[in-house]
Amino acid sequence: xxxxxxxxxxxxxxxxxxxxxxxxxxxxxxxxxxxxxxxxxxxxxxxxxxxxxxxxxxxxxxxxxxxxxxxxxxxxxxxxxxxxxxxxxxxxxxxxxxxxxxxxxxxxxxxxxxxxxxxxxxxxxxxxxxxxxxxxxxxxxxxxxxxxxxxxxxxxxxxxxxxxxxxxxxxxxxxxxxxxxxxxxxxxxxxxxxxxxxxxxxxxxxxxxxxxxxxxxxxxxxxxxxxxxxxxxxxxxxxxxxxxxxxxxxxxxxxxxxxxxxxxxxxxxxxx
Ligand code: BGC
Numbered sequence: 274x275x276x277x278x279x280x281x282x283x284x285x286x287x288x289x290x291x292x293x294x295x296x297x298x299x300x301x302x303x304x305x306x307x308x309x310x311x312x313x314x315x316x317x318x319x320x321x322x323x324x325x326x327x328x329x330x331x332x333x334x335x336x337x338x339x340x341x342x343x344x345x346x347x348x349x350x351x352x353x354x355x356x357x358x359x360x361x362x363x364x365x366x367x368x369x370x371x372x373x374x375x376x377x378x379x380x381x382x383x384x385x386x387x388x389x390x391x392x393x394x395x396x397x398x399x400x401x402x403x404x405x406x407x408x409x410x411x412x413x414x415x416x417x418x419x420x421x422x423x424x425x426x427x428x429x430x431x432x433x434x435x436x437x438x439x440x441x442x443x444x445x446x447x448x449x450x451x452x453x454x455x456x457x458x459x460x461x462x463x464x465x466x467x468x469x470x471x472x473x474x475x476x477x478x479x480x481x482x483x484x485x486x487x488x489x490x491x492x493x494x495x496x497x498x499x500x501x502x503x504x505x506x507x508x509x510x511x512x513x514x515x516x517x518x519x520x521x522x523x524x525x526x527x528x529x530x531x532x533x534x535x536x537x538x539x540x541x542x543x544x545x
Contacts, residue, residue: 289367318341345392354404371397473504
């Protein structure tokens with residue numbers, strides 16, 4: 274899918290993308306860099322993949338660096354924000370994107386599977402959002418760069434509203450992100466910090482490869498998507514750019530579903 278021609282909507286802005294080394298995070302990092310943002314590609318383990326994303330951005334004329342940190346660990350998050358401040362002076366955009374699945378039937382789910390998914394997907398978003406908000410408040414307004422003091426985008430999922438058997442840890446984390454995002458948005462709107470979520474449906478990334486790697490599975494997945502195609506990371510990147518730009522300056526506390534209609538209850542189209 275071709276990238277949208279750059280309009281420099283994020284010129285002079287510093288953007289941190291957690292989990293930016295693959296999947297949706299990599300798509301968001303590239304889309305934001307194409308709009309003029311300087312991008313920090315955070316990764317937990319995939320050093321080579323993060324380096325490849327940074328190289329791709331640089332080859333396209335953009336600015337990017339990678340930084341290792343596990344978002345579920347407070348010390349790592351503090352170290353990452355120190356790095357961002359020291360290297361770039363401040364931050365304007367946080368994309369809280371890191372997320373994992375550790376699937377199991379409910380009765381078989383271990384505490385470790387439950388806890389790790391909550392730690393990365395939910396606590397990781399809390400820790401990074403808290404540090405980003407602290408940095409926005411410390412820095413103060415820069416109206417020549419952006420109307421808002423700062424922008425936070427939480428990567429949620431259609432599973433913030435669609436229950437998901439076999440994935441209760443994941444669905445719980447995404448439901449939690451919805452009210453984390455809204456409560457933070459309510460508290461920080463008076464400070465001119467805008468906080469929103471993107472709720473993707475099935476996007477072609479490594480996280481759901483096993484649900485679409487045979488023609489039968491892909492066909493079955495497509496029955497859930499009225500728009501008739503699996504999404505691409507750039508579909509989400511484009512929404513993230515808009516949410517981070519001043520074009521959405523009056524938008525805060527909302528989830529944008531980018532899901533090809535997955536949340537339209539397609540099973541009811543000729544039934545019920
Ligand atoms: C999950 C994917 C899944 C999609 C739609 C996402 O949040 O990570 O594995 O394909 O939701 O169910």
